[in-house]
Amino acid sequence: xxxxxxxxxxxCGTIRAPANALEVDAPGEVVLxxxxxxxxxxxxxxxxxxxxxxxxxxGRIVGKTFHNDLPQGHDVAARLTAAGVDPAQxxxxxxxxxxxxxxxxxxxxxxxxxxxxxxxxxxxxxAGHDLIRTEDSHDLFGDRSVEVxxxxxxxxxxxxxxxxxxxxxxxxxGDACYYCHSLDRDDADQPYAxxxxxxxxxxxxxxxxxxxxxxxxxxxxxSFLDRIPKGSAVRAxxxxxL
Numbered sequence: 319x320x321x322x323x324x325x326x327x328x329x330c331g332t333i334r335a336p337a338n339a340l341e342v343d344a345p346g347e348v349v350l351x352x353x354x355x356x357x358x359x360x361x362x363x364x365x366x367x368x369x370x371x372x373x374x375x376x377g378r379i380v381g382k383t384f385h386n387d388l389p390q391g392h393d394v395a396a397r398l399t400a401a402g403v404d405p406a407q408x409x410x411x412x413x414x415x416x417x418x419x420x421x422x423x424x425x426x427x428x429x430x431x432x433x434x435x436x437x438x439x440x441x442x443x444x445a446g447h448d449l450i451r452t453e454d455s456h457d458l459f460g461d462r463s464v465e466v467x468x469x470x471x472x473x474x475x476x477x478x479x480x481x482x483x484x485x486x487x488x489x490x491x492g493d494a495c496y497y498c499h500s501l502d503r504d505d506a507d508q509p510y511a512x513x514x515x516x517x518x519x520x521x522x523x524x525x526x527x528x529x530x531x532x533x534x535x536x537x538x539x540x541s542f543l544d545r546i547p548k549g550s551a552v553r554a555x556x557x558x559x560l
Contacts, residue, residue: 330370331388372422414492438475471517486531
């Protein structure tokens with residue numbers, strides 16, 4: 319049982335796409351990791367932030383641009399099981415937003431309530447889950463240790479998650495920034511952000527949080543695994559990489 323809240327990154331497939339579909343003026347092609355994150359509270363209650371790809375996404379091409387790869391045993395349920403967690407015992411799924419690569423595996427966590435911002439477009443969600451529409455801030459465990467907070471711009475109702483720890487916090491930013499270096503660009507580097515003014519305001523907020531000591535974890539960049547600071551709640555493992 320952890321003495322503090324812990325975050326376990328679970329790599330749940332990849333997406334191959336032209337780099338300029340993710341970042342303005344970027345050359346060539348990129349292979350993006352897709353992540354879910356297991357968050358375990360000291361009480362042993364657990365939730366997942368984002369749910370990765372669906373099993374049916376393997377080999378699928380979305381919008382003639384995004385090529386999806388989900389190897390056998392890499393879906394969120396298999397990853398949870400490999401981490402010693404029964405997917406049926408996970409009580410919640412916090413969705414950063416409703417894009418397919420962040421919510422596809424939700425059906426594999428059958429008893430979880432889904433937390434999604436009240437302004438986010440629902441798209442297709444498994445009807446068997448209880449749905450909780452969050453406001454701009456939501457205290458997930460009731461003790462202020464884990465906060466879900468609004469980070470709009472990538473989508474209208476995008477949200478991120480902050481795990482408090484000594485000296486700061488760890489922030490699961492979702493697609494509020496794709497890459498670690500996204501926060502070092504002062505432009506609207508995402509070509510297809512829903513609202514670029516909101517996106518920039520959110521990015522600047524994350525930059526300020528980073529300056530205050532928070533560790534910002536982007537949505538599709540595994541290099542954060544090599545930057546985990548001392549005291550972080552993040553516990554990387556073999557499940558965090560291919």
